[in-house]
Amino acid sequence: MERLLEEVRQEQQAMENCGHDWNDPIYDPEDIKIPYGQKNVGKGVDIWFEPEGYRDGKKDRWSRECKKCGKIEYTYKQEPVIVGHKPSFK
Numbered sequence: 001m002e003r004l005l006e007e008v009r010q011e012q013q014a015m016e017n018c019g020h021d022w023n024d025p026i027y028d029p030e031d032i033k034i035p036y037g038q039k040n041v042g043k044g045v046d047i048w049f050e051p052e053g054y055r056d057g058k059k060d061r062w063s064r065e066c067k068k069c070g071k072i073e074y075t076y077k078q079e080p081v082i083v084g085h086k087p088s089f090k
Helices: 002-016
Strands: 030-043 046-059 062-065 072-075
Touching: none
Parallel strands: none
Antiparallel strands: 030 046, 062 072
16 A cells, blocks of 8 residues: 555656646536525524525536646636737728
8 A cells, every 4th residue: 555655646746747748628518517496494484595406517618638647637717819810991
């Protein structure tokens, strides 16, 4: 067990010290549960609301993987990309 823990520690250290050469990002949506409806829970004046149920859904997410060490990073953010210019006659 000690040997395996040492191997894991060495792999983590190698990932942390890697220069990271990333592959192109890919769309990798995350599966989530989306609550719907509400029901009262509790008795008397001590009540609160809980979801009636859940349905399956997807949340936009992108991932990229390092070519050297295999580390995977995820993000939910996007930013605009300006590709070029075109003439304007206005």
